[in-house]
Amino acid sequence: PTPHAGADGSDRLVVVAHRGASGYAPENTLAAIDRAAAMGFGWVENDVQRTKDGRLVVIHDATLDRTTDVKKLFPHRAPWRVKDFTAKEIARLDAGSWYDHRYAGVRVPTLKQYMERLSHNHQSLILEIKNPELYPGIERQTLALLDKEGWLDSGHLRNRLIVQSFSAASVRTVHDLRPAISTAYLGTPPVSELQAYSRFADQINGEYTKLSLGYVSAVHALKGPHDKPMRVFAWTVNKADEARRVDDFGVDGVITNVPDVVRRAVTAN
Numbered sequence: 001p002t003p004h005a006g007a008d009g010s011d012r013l014v015v016v017a018h019r020g021a022s023g024y025a026p027e028n029t030l031a032a033i034d035r036a037a038a039m040g041f042g043w044v045e046n047d048v049q050r051t052k053d054g055r056l057v058v059i060h061d062a063t064l065d066r067t068t069d070v071k072k073l074f075p076h077r078a079p080w081r082v083k084d085f086t087a088k089e090i091a092r093l094d095a096g097s098w099y100d101h102r103y104a105g106v107r108v109p110t111l112k113q114y115m116e117r118l119s120h121n122h123q124s125l126i127l128e129i130k131n132p133e134l135y136p137g138i139e140r141q142t143l144a145l146l147d148k149e150g151w152l153d154s155g156h157l158r159n160r161l162i163v164q165s166f167s168a169a170s171v172r173t174v175h176d177l178r179p180a181i182s183t184a185y186l187g188t189p190p191v192s193e194l195q196a197y198s199r200f201a202d203q204i205n206g207e208y209t210k211l212s213l214g215y216v217s218a219v220h221a222l223k224g225p226h227d228k229p230m231r232v233f234a235w236t237v238n239k240a241d242e243a244r245r246v247d248d249f250g251v252d253g254v255i256t257n258v259p260d261v262v263r264r265a266v267t268a269n
């Protein structure tokens, strides 16, 4: 079945598969987004960084050792930073075996491969620009790739793509480069500072323990750069009671490793 997007108001709450359905498949791989699609989830989140030779790849950590077999293949290249390896070297790594032997041979995807698979699956993306301070110009480069892959047309911009970062400067850069893109700031700035964020961020994506009814209401009271009420997504919510708690605060979305658990919890809420 085609996963539905859920950002068009058809869903009360957008459930986003964090790093793909990372509770069930190795994070940030094509297997993880396929798994989310098979479970019926139209929204996924990922993390984008850059190789030594300037290619964009999808991986969470700044180093390769936790989620690949890089130590085995390149034992003398500590600390195994993504930015110190070429795309060709990274393409040789196994990004699945650490998670489960059934995923042996799964690769670290390039952002291009990842976007192609999302298009094929009819899925939508919260793209995180990860560690932008390590990769000068990564915002412009990412947008150029998205444009080339057809992800900056009006249909995609309306309800298929959100760009987020822990770096406010990075979110502002994305907004300034392409004001039509929906953006999110990853963090929970004090209420007194929210107005400043509302100039370049359509939403606040906050760590779930930092959220409250009052905070979510304060964000909702502001309008973002597209003149719509700012939204709040909570991360990373992996338990039913936590999902019900943030749902009661009125969040607009939940980012989770186990989207089925969250969907079931909020449907019954």
Ligand code: G3P
Residues within 6 Å of the ligand: 018, 045, 047, 060, 128, 186, 205, 235, 236, 255
């Ligand atoms: O999307 C929210 C979440 O991904 C932020 O934390 O460390 O998982 O990238 P992290």
Ligand code: CA
Residues within 6 Å of the ligand: 045, 046, 047, 128
């Ligand atoms: Ca992330």
